[in-house]
Amino acid sequence: MSLKIHLIISEIDAVFYGNPNAEIDNVSIDSRSLQNNSGTLFFALIGTNNDAHQFIESLINIGVKNFVVERIPENLQGIANFFVVKNSLKALQKFASFYRKLFHFPVIGVTGSNGKTIVKEWLNFLLSPEYNIIRSPKSYNSQIGVPLSVIAINEKHNLGIFEAGISTVNEMDTLEKIIQPTIGILTTVGSAHDEGFQNTSEKIKEKLLLFKNVEALIYRKNDLVDGILDQKTKTFSWSDVDENADVFLSKKIKPKETELQVRYQQKIFSVHLPFQDEASIENAVSCLVTLLYLGYAEEVIAARVGKLYAVEMRLKVKNGINNTTLIDDSYSSDYQSLKIALDFLEQQKQHRKKTIILSDIFQSGLTTEALYDKVSNLIISNKIDRMIGVGTEISKYSDRFQNIKTYLTTQDFLADFQNLHFENETILIKGARSFQFEKLMPFLEEKTHETVLEINLNAISHNLNYFKSKLKPNTKLMVMVKAFGYGSGGFEIANLLEYHKVDYLGVAFADEGISLRSSGIKMPIMVLNPENSSFQSIIEYNLEPEIYSTKGLQSFLQIANQRKLHHYPIHIKLDTGMHRLGFQEDDLPELINILKNTPSIKVQSILSHLATSDDLEHREFAEYQIRLFEKLSSLMIKSLAISPIRHILNTSGISNFAEAQYDMVRLGIGLYGVSNDTLETKYLENVGTLKSIISQIRTIAAGESVGYGRRFVAESSTKIATIPIGYADGIPRSWGNEIGFVMIRNQKATILGSICMDMLMVNVTDIDCVEGDTVVIFGDNPTVSFIADSLNTIPYEILTGVSQRVKRIFFRE
Ligand SMILES: *Cc1c(COP(=O)(O)O)cnc(C)c1O
Numbered sequence: 083m084s085l086k087i088h089l090i091i092s093e094i095d096a097v098f099y100g101n102p103n104a105e106i107d108n109v110s111i112d113s114r115s116l117q118n119n120s121g122t123l124f125f126a127l128i129g130t131n132n133d134a135h136q137f138i139e140s141l142i143n144i145g146v147k148n149f150v151v152e153r154i155p156e157n158l159q160g161i162a163n164f165f166v167v168k169n170s171l172k173a174l175q176k177f178a179s180f181y182r183k184l185f186h187f188p189v190i191g192v193t194g195s196n197g198k199t200i201v202k203e204w205l206n207f208l209l210s211p212e213y214n215i216i217r218s219p220k221s222y223n224s225q226i227g228v229p230l231s232v233i234a235i236n237e238k239h240n241l242g243i244f245e246a247g248i249s250t251v252n253e254m255d256t257l258e259k260i261i262q263p264t265i266g267i268l269t270t271v272g273s274a275h276d277e278g279f280q281n282t283s284e285k286i287k288e289k290l291l292l293f294k295n296v297e298a299l300i301y302r303k304n305d306l307v308d309g310i311l312d313q314k315t316k317t318f319s320w321s322d323v324d325e326n327a328d329v330f331l332s333k334k335i336k337p338k339e340t341e342l343q344v345r346y347q348q349k350i351f352s353v354h355l356p357f358q359d360e361a362s363i364e365n366a367v368s369c370l371v372t373l374l375y376l377g378y379a380e381e382v383i384a385a386r387v388g389k390l391y392a393v394e395m396r397l398k399v400k401n402g403i404n405n406t407t408l409i410d411d412s413y414s415s416d417y418q419s420l421k422i423a424l425d426f427l428e429q430q431k432q433h434r435k436k437t438i439i440l441s442d443i444f445q446s447g448l449t450t451e452a453l454y455d456k457v458s459n460l461i462i463s464n465k466i467d468r469m470i471g472v473g474t475e476i477s478k479y480s481d482r483f484q485n486i487k488t489y490l491t492t493q494d495f496l497a498d499f500q501n502l503h504f505e506n507e508t509i510l511i512k513g514a515r516s517f518q519f520e521k522l523m524p525f526l527e528e529k530t531h532e533t534v535l536e537i538n539l540n541a542i543s544h545n546l547n548y549f550k551s552k553l554k555p556n557t558k559l560m561v562m563v564k565a566f567g568y569g570s571g572g573f574e575i576a577n578l579l580e581y582h583k584v585d586y587l588g589v590a591f592a593d594e595g596i597s598l599r600s601s602g603i604k605m606p607i608m609v610l611n612p613e614n615s616s617f618q619s620i621i622e623y624n625l626e627p628e629i630y631s632t633k634g635l636q637s638f639l640q641i642a643n644q645r646k647l648h649h650y651p652i653h654i655k656l657d658t659g660m661h662r663l664g665f666q667e668d669d670l671p672e673l674i675n676i677l678k679n680t681p682s683i684k685v686q687s688i689l690s691h692l693a694t695s696d697d698l699e700h701r702e703f704a705e706y707q708i709r710l711f712e713k714l715s716s717l718m719i720k721s722l723a724i725s726p727i728r729h730i731l732n733t734s735g736i737s738n739f740a741e742a743q744y745d746m747v748r749l750g751i752g753l754y755g756v757s758n759d760t761l762e763t764k765y766l767e768n769v770g771t772l773k774s775i776i777s778q779i780r781t782i783a784a785g786e787s788v789g790y791g792r793r794f795v796a797e798s799s800t801k802i803a804t805i806p807i808g809y810a811d812g813i814p815r816s817w818g819n820e821i822g823f824v825m826i827r828n829q830k831a832t833i834l835g836s837i838c839m840d841m842l843m844v845n846v847t848d849i850d851c852v853e854g855d856t857v858v859i860f861g862d863n864p865t866v867s868f869i870a871d872s873l874n875t876i877p878y879e880i881l882t883g884v885s886q887r888v889k890r891i892f893f894r895e
Contacts (some may be wrong), residue, residue, distance in 0.1 A: 083107050083181075083236065087148070087163065090123075093180040094150065094173040100163030106148055109233050111174065111226065113137035114428070125150045125174045127226070130550045132583055138162075150174070171225065178229030179259045185235055189242035190372070191263025191296070193254070193289050196270045197365040198223060198245040204369045205243050207515075208386045209376075210444070213241035219418035223247035228257050234418055238448060246292050250278030254291040265375070266293035267368055268301040270361070286310055300371050302364070303327040320371045329371050333363065344370070344380075351380040353387050366390055391515070397426055399574070399892040401528045404505035407432050408526055411512045412519035415443050417456065420512060424464045426894070427510045429581050431602035432573065435467045435506065439495075439522065441513035442473030454479035470495065470502070472517055492517050499525055533774040533807045535884055536861075537570050539578055539894040541767035545753050546582055548765050552736055558727060558746035560586035561753055564594065564610065568754045569812075569882045570770055571890045573601045575753075580605045588748055592616035595625040608653055608687075611663075617641050621650065626686060630655040630663040632672060642682035651686035654726075656714050658690040658707040667714060674721045687727035687746070688715045696734035696758050704735075708742045737762055756867055756877045763867070771861030772884060776803045776826070776853050779846065788843050789835030793819055801847040803831065805857050808840040812883040813859065816873050818842060825858040826851050 088102040107121035113134060124146055126134040138155050142162050150165045150173050158164075167173040182189075190205065192198050199221045206217050216239040218231035223245040231244055246257040271286055279285040287310050293299045294312065301307060303319040303326070311317070321327035330345040340355045340363055355366050366387060373383045402408040407430060411423045420443065427436060438461065443453060454476070461469060461483060469486040471477060472495050477488040487502070489495040492513075509526065513519035550559065561584050562568075567575035576587055576598050587607045589595045595607045596619060612620055612627040614637045620627050621641065629635045629652050642650050654673070657664030665673050677685065690711045694700035711730050719725065728744040733752035735742065737759055751757070755769040781801045788794040788802060805824065809815045818837035823830045824844055831844035844857075860866050860880070870877040 083109075083233075085181075090177065090180070091165065094165060094167060094176045096150065096165035096167045096173065098163070098165050099154070099159065100148075104148065104163060109174075109177070109230075111230070112425075113141055114425075120145055120147050122146050123148045123150065123177075125170050125177075126152070127170050127174070128152065130547060130553075150177075174229050175225070175256055175260055178232045179262070182232050182235070182260060182262050185239070185242075187240045187242065188264045189244065189262060190265045190267060191244055191246060191258075191261045191292050192267045192269065193246045193248075193292050194267075194269030194271055195285075197361060197368070198247065198269055200362075200365045201267060201269055201368050202243050202245050204365065204390055205372060207390070208369055208373060209241065214239050215241045215243060217243040218245050219416075219422055221245065221247070225253060225256065228260050231418075232260050236448070248278075248288060251284065251288050254288050258292050258294065261292070262295070263292065264295075264297050265372070266296040266299040266301075267372060268293070268299065268307070269368055270302075270364055271307075282306070283310060290315075298375055300368060300375060302367075318371065318375050320367060329374060331367060342367070342370075344374075346374055349380065351384060353384040355387065356390060397423060397894050399430070401889070402504065402509060402526045403528055405433075406504050406506065406526070407508045408523075409508065409510045410523060411510065412523065415441050415512055415514035415517075417443060417448075417453065420457065421460065423510055423512055424460060424466075427466075427508060428464055429577060430508050431577060433506055433508045436465070436508050436510070437468045437470065437504070438466050438510045438512065439470045439472065439519070440476065440510075441471075441492075441517040441519065442475040444514050450475055450479070454482050458482040467507070472513065472519075492519065492521060496522070496525065532777075533772075533811060534889045534891050535570070536771045536773060537574070537890055537892045538767070538769055538771070539574070539892055541755055541769045542570075542575065542578055542753060543582065544767045545755055545769070546579070546584070546749075549733075549736060549749050549752055552740065553747065554743055556745075557743045558585040558729075560584070560588050560608065560729065560746055560748045562588040562732075562748055562750035563598075564588060564590035564750075565882045566594075566886070568751060568878070569884045570754055571892065573598060573603070574890070574892050576603045576605075577601075585746065592620050592623075592625060595620070596623045599623045599625070606651075614638075621645060621647070626651045626653060628653045628655050628663075628689070630657075630665065632665075632669065632676070635673070635676060639676070639680060639682065642680075647682045649684040650682060652683050653687045653689060654685055654718070656688060656690040656711060658710040658714070658730075659703065660691050660693045660707075662691070664690065667710070670714060670717060674718060677718075677722055685718070685722065685724050685726045687729060688718060689729045689748075690715075692730060692732065692735050692739070695732055695738055698738060701738075704739060708739065711742075734758060751878060751881075754881060756865075756881070758867075768862050768865065770866070770881065770884075772807075772859040772888070773861075774805050774807045774857045774859060776846075776851060776855045776857060777806050777841075778804045779851070779853055787835070789838065791836060794835040794843075799847075800834075800845060801849075802834065802843050803846045803851065803853075803857075804841055804843050805859075806841055807859060807888075808838045808842055810839045810885060811888050812880075812885045813837055813842065814869075814873055814875070814880070814883070817869060821872065822869065823864070825863060826855055831857075 085106050087104050091098045106123040109123050111125045111127050126149060135155055138149055148163045150167055150170050152170055154164050192201050202217055206215050216235050222231045224247060244261045248254050293315055298316050298318040300318050303321040303324050319327040320329040322331045332343045334341045335358050340358050342353050344351055370383055370387050398410040400408045409427055469483050471486055471488040472492055474490055477490060480486050480488045511519055561579050563572055563576050566572045580603055590610050592609050592612055595609050608626045610628050617638050655664040657666050692704050692707055694704050715728050727746050729746035730742055731747040733750050736747050755766045757763045757766055781799060782796050784796055784798050786796050815837050818833045820832050822833045826849050829849045831846050834843050834845050860869055866877045866880045870880050
């Protein structure tokens with residue numbers, strides 16, 4: 083990209099201050115990934131809780147010169163180029179749409195409820211022998227992701243594939259103007275993300291807006307879409323029931339594959355797909371029909387479609403050998419996704435040392451020389467300590483990199499594996515498919531048993547943003563990560579929250595805070611239950627104690643004075659009715675008296691906790707607590723002439739008592755996707771999925787029993803599967819004896835007999851399953867809340883009960 087500034091001003095409706103003859107050569111919205119790039123145009127976006135305007139000054143200091151802003155920060159006028167606009171996100175979108183018009187090759191726009199990313203990845207695989215393709219990285223399909231994807235187009239590309247995702251009305255029009263697709267693909271329209279729409283037909287209508295100017299819309303012919311589709315839209319349809327479709331298919335499911343008979347024009351040919359599930363077949367057909375539309379010959383189509391593979395779209399974080407952390411991105415390698423993976427690597431701070439194992443990169447649209455120069459810059463600016471390159475190309479350009487070892491093939495690399503001494507480091511594994519980097523994983527991964535708690539980091543970000551959107555602009559956010567992040571993982575969650583610039587973390591005990599500090603967490607941390615014996619280490623690790631009694635205050639003051647501290651932050655807890663910890667109304671005169679002459683500490687915040695925020699039957703009691711909090715905290719503020727942060731709301735408080743946000747709220751269980759409000763639950767995403775596998779399957783005859791105490795006796799021949807997870811892993815024993823169930827191949831399998839310490843047995847008589855199959859204990863179904871309700875307990879107990887011997891695996895989409 084190389085654009086004169088004066089060309090951009092009117093395109094994004096800006097008022098410009100600065101030098102209009104300067105040029106920009108790239109665009110960014112992420113202040114963290116910028117170095118000293120004088121050609122960058124930085125769009126200062128304002129999110130629900132983050133305002134990028136605050137980073138402008140430091141960006142100017144490292145050499146960034148061009149900014150799109152909603153207001154010029156004080157004192158910065160004149161020292162950089164500023165485009166002042168009404169809304170910087172809208173400006174980014176307008177810029178992308180202007181930039182897109184500079185290119186005139188075919189662009190495929192994909193939308194639908196499911197399958198967008200898979201169709202995009204598969205088309206890329208199928209078409210890449212003929213085209214230099216630019217496509218959205220991962221699932222960058224949002225109001226921000228789409229413009230960024232389009233802005234990555236360069237002169238060498240000759241085909242684009244972009245996906246568009248919407249969550250409510252009026253979004254697609256904007257995306258259409260940016261993508262400007264010439265060919266459209268509508269994938270499955272299901273019920274995902276229905277909340278933003280009145281009904282399915284409103285949702286389809288909105289999605290179809292992407293296709294208003296296409297030369298052809300590729301879709302599965304059906305009455306619902308046909309009824310809504312604009313008569314003028316040109317289509318290229320397929321069907322397995324309606325013979326009027328342009329392409330007609332019939333399918334036969336075989337033991338390991340699916341055979342499709344394809345009828346197009348006068349010809350009939352068959353293809354073999356290497357899978358059998360409905361969703362994969364439908365996505366593969368969308369791709370196949372696109373190839374027919376583009377004029378590919380049947381033999382080529384059959385050969386390529388037969389090689390489609392399961393797309394793994396998640397960046398997985400796993401524990402590796404010798405205390406390493408692995409980021410497994412071993413299925414794709416292109417410049418865009420390398421950038422994303424490096425960003426992700428940057429966020430992982432367990433280890434100081436960072437290594438990348440990288441294969442040749444394909445389809446950048448650049449000459450190999452220019453490509454490896456760019457990759458080298460990226461690796462240097464991300465401060466990667468060592469690099470292992472695999473492939474002939476990357477070997478050729480090894481002089482571009484420091485501390486690199488190269489191998490021509492994956493086999494060569496594995497042969498030398500023992501000499502590479504991987505330990506105490508984070509390793510990003512990133513390779514093009516043909517290098518089969520999945521073969522490296524067994525060597526690098528720590529051996530674990532089969533039961534895992536998978537934590538979806540994207541869902542955490544989603545839930546965080548959901549609650550942020552409920553806060554007033556100035557309300558700060560503390561997130562509770564006590565009890566090992568409600569069982570979901572302490573460090574990893576804290577790290578993500580630090581990345582999202584949450585204001586505070588809350589832990590229960592000093593040890594939890596110390597462990598977070600030791601892994602590199604720098605943000606403020608409040609300790610709810612500091613024991614007097616832990617005050618010394620609290621100070622050493624820069625943690626902030628909650629003080630709830632005069633005795634505690636005095637012993638903290640004694641240490642603070644000894645250490646000659648100045649204004650050390652402490653948090654005063656008031657008891658307004660919970661009667662657990664805190665100063666009561668009677669204690670205040672004494673408390674105020676002590677605090678009057680104490681320069682060694684500072685009342686950073688005053689807090690209290692609601693006893694009934696989740697139960698509106700007790701609304702009056704919560705309101706009484708809030709009134710008392712107002713009274714007591716105001717008294718302290720007045721008597722001490724201080725201005726502390728005040729906070730009283732937990733998750734259900736945020737939902738039910740929005741007017742009492744004060745200066746901060748304390749989000750807990752909601753972050754982990756649980757709410758006791760069914761309406762709110764619909765807006766949250768499930769975070770944790772507890773999974774295991776089937777160890778053994780047997781069939782028992784009528785009259786035979788299962789497990790301790792013979793508590794299940796079969797009435798007829800019964801197929802039993804044994805799962806290696808028991809009450810010592812945190813499955814409540816009361817969930818056994820045919821009360822609870824697990825999910826196997828999306829079907830319920832009832833738990834038979836008593837749950838053992840390390841195992842449980844389930845009924846799989848009607849389930850077509852084999853040993854080694856995945857078993858879901860909780861997740862999307864059954865949810866933790868469902869189990870808790872059935873057992874008369876609360877989700878908190880189930881979540882935090884998952885034993886530490888269960889491995890946590892973190893992933894993001
Ligand atoms: C745990 C806790 C929270 C968070 O509660 P949730 O119901 O999980 O949102 C807030 N404040 C205090 C003092 C807590 O102990």
